[in-house]
Amino acid sequence: MNGIRLPVMQAGAPDQTEAVVFVHGNPGPATDWAGLLTQVGEFTRAVAPDMPGYGGADKPRGFPYTIDGYAEHLAGLLDSLGVTRAHLVLHDFGGPWGLAWAARHGGSRGRPAIRRCSPAPP
Numbered sequence: 639m640n641g642i643r644l645p646v647m648q649a650g651a652p653d654q655t656e657a658v659v660f661v662h663g664n665p666g667p668a669t670d671w672a673g674l675l676t677q678v679g680e681f682t683r684a685v686a687p688d689m690p691g692y693g694g695a696d697k698p699r700g701f702p703y704t705i706d707g708y709a710e711h712l713a714g715l716l717d718s719l720g721v722t723r724a725h726l727v728l729h730d731f732g733g734p735w736g737l738a739w740a741a742r743h744g745g746s747r748g749r750p751a752i753r754r755c756s757p758a759p760p
Contacts, residue, residue: 640714642701645694647672647686649679656723657683659748661712663730667693670729687715689735709738724748 647668650657658678660671668686678684688695689708701707712735716724725748728736740748 640711642690642698642711643694643696644690644715645688646715646719647675648684649675650681650683652683653720654683655720657685657719657721657725658727659712659716659721659724660684660686660727661729661732661736662686662689662692663732665692666730669693671727674727683721685719685721687712689732705734705738708735709742712736712739713743722747 645668660668660675662668662670668688671686675684675686690701690711691697691703701711726736726740
């Protein structure tokens with residue numbers, strides 16, 4: 639996406655526009671969610687990306703490695719996957735990234751569920 643090689647694990651029907659999206663933390667990759675992804679995929683579409691700089695994703699120099707940068711990357715990723723409604727499951731650094739996404743793009747597009755997240759500075 640946007641020139642960034644980005645592995646994305648998926649389960650369930652890939653044409654569903656509603657999905658449970660698992661966002662990893664630091665230093666974890668998307669594979670941290672493999673067990674849950676498989677279980678959730680039995681009921682609905684489930685998605686777990688490697689975010690830039692983590693797992694098998696590229697670590698581009700020009701990427702904005704900020705909470706806002708990751709939130710906007712997540713928005714673009716969901717758009718590229720055709721996900722119009724996302725239920726985010728967030729862990730560690732995925733918390734601030736996902737909450738920033740929800741503040742800008744949430745509402746009717748989805749909501750976050752938080753799991754052991756790191757606080758973000760004001």
